[in-house]
Amino acid sequence: xxxxxxxxxxxxxxxxxxxxxxxxxxxxxxxxxxxxxxxxxxxxxxxxxxxxxxxxxxxxxxxxxxxxxxxxxxxxxxxxxxxxxxxxxxxxxxxxxxxxxxxxxxxxxxxxxxxxxxxxxxxxxxxxxxxxxxxxxxxxxxxxxxxxxxxxxxxxxxxxxxxxxxxxxxxxxxxxxxxxxxxxxxxxxxxxxxxxxxxxxxxxxxxxxxxxxxxxxxxxx
Numbered sequence: 627x628x629x630x631x632x633x634x635x636x637x638x639x640x641x642x643x644x645x646x647x648x649x650x651x652x653x654x655x656x657x658x659x660x661x662x663x664x665x666x667x668x669x670x671x672x673x674x675x676x677x678x679x680x681x682x683x684x685x686x687x688x689x690x691x692x693x694x695x696x697x698x699x700x701x702x703x704x705x706x707x708x709x710x711x712x713x714x715x716x717x718x719x720x721x722x723x724x725x726x727x728x729x730x731x732x733x734x735x736x737x738x739x740x741x742x743x744x745x746x747x748x749x750x751x752x753x754x755x756x757x758x759x760x761x762x763x764x765x766x767x768x769x770x771x772x773x774x775x776x777x778x779x780x781x782x783x784x785x786x787x788x789x790x791x792x793x794x795x796x797x798x799x800x801x802x803x804x805x806x807x808x809x810x811x812x813x814x815x816x817x818x819x820x821x822x823x824x825x826x827x828x829x830x831x832x833x834x835x836x837x838x839x840x841x842x843x844x845x846x847x
Contacts, residue, residue, distance in 0.1 A: 643716040647704040647723025651744060652731035655696030656681045656847075659689045669734075673843035677739035679774060680843055694743050697847040700724060701747030709751075718801050721748040725805050728847075729812060740812045742778045743847030745805055749785065753798050760785050772827040775816035782806040816843070 656676035660668040665684045668676055672683035678697065682690040704724035709717030728744040730736040746764075750757040760781050767777035786806055790799035810817070819825040 639712060639716060640719060643708045643712065643719040644723040646708060647720035647725075648727035649723075650700045650704045651724030651727025652733060652738070653696070653700055653727075654731055654734055654738070655700070656693040656739065657734070659692050659696070660684060660686075663689045665689065669737075675739060675843045676734070676737075677843070677847035678743060679847070694847055697728065697739060697743035698747035698750070700728070701744040702751040705748055705751035714797070717752060718797060721752060721801060722804070724748060725808065729808060739847050740778075740843070741805070741809045741847070742782075745782060745802075745809060748805070749802070752801075753789070753793070753795060756785065756789055756793060756795070756798070759788065768828055773820065773825055774828050775813055775825060776820060779810065779813060779817070782809050 654676050656668050656678070660666065660671075660681060663684075663686060665671075665686060668674075668681055668684070672680045674680070678690050678694040681693045684690075701721060701724045704720040705717040708720035725741060725744055725748060727738075729738045729741050731738045746757060746760060749760055763784060764777045764781045767780050768774065771777070782802075783806065786799045786803040789795045789802060816825060
């Protein structure tokens with residue numbers, strides 16, 4: 627079993643890995659792709675979130691797919707690059723940085739996405755067997771209950787547990803426990819709507835036009 631995260635390595639490398647991950651994670655692909663497609667400012671559409679779910683409200687599925695891929699791969703690239711140069715500890719730190727960058731991008735006044743795609747991207751880069759299992763959990767929950775947010779919350783609840791118990795990956799379990807807590811905090815409004823039975827389901831229709839009041843976001847990236 628790998629040792630738990632060690633914070634005793636050289637501080638310059640620690641800071642470099644964290645900043646590198648943060649800068650990659652803070653790239654707002656949803657905002658960039660919607661503007662490139664001539665769809666306007668995604669922050670003024672639907673819920674105002676920069677993630678895939680809100681991009682889908684523009685009606686452009688290709689741009690939404692590109693956003694999902696970009697938000698996921700920036701986490702994957704962060705951990706693979708850091709890991710290839712400095713090893714697993716640095717990859718873990720870069721993954722944390724990428725997640726924080728997506729949730730709190732400095733370029734957008736720290737108002738980012740909810741982290742689901744980036745969470746999975748980091749998981750793919752660090753430990754692909756758990757990525758496959760996590761993706762299967764998300765799909766199964768989505769098919770049965772048709773709530774994107776419920777699928778994400780269930781997947782992120784089980785991921786650190788399975789990493790520790792089933793795969794005996796203590797270091798990765800520590801990281802994803804922290805990421806899961808942050809993701810759940812970002813989904814606080816979704817949790818409230820789920821408890822009240824007011825959460826929108828996958829495939830529910832919503833107008834892609836600019837809204838005067840924010841629409842609920844059912845758990846995008």
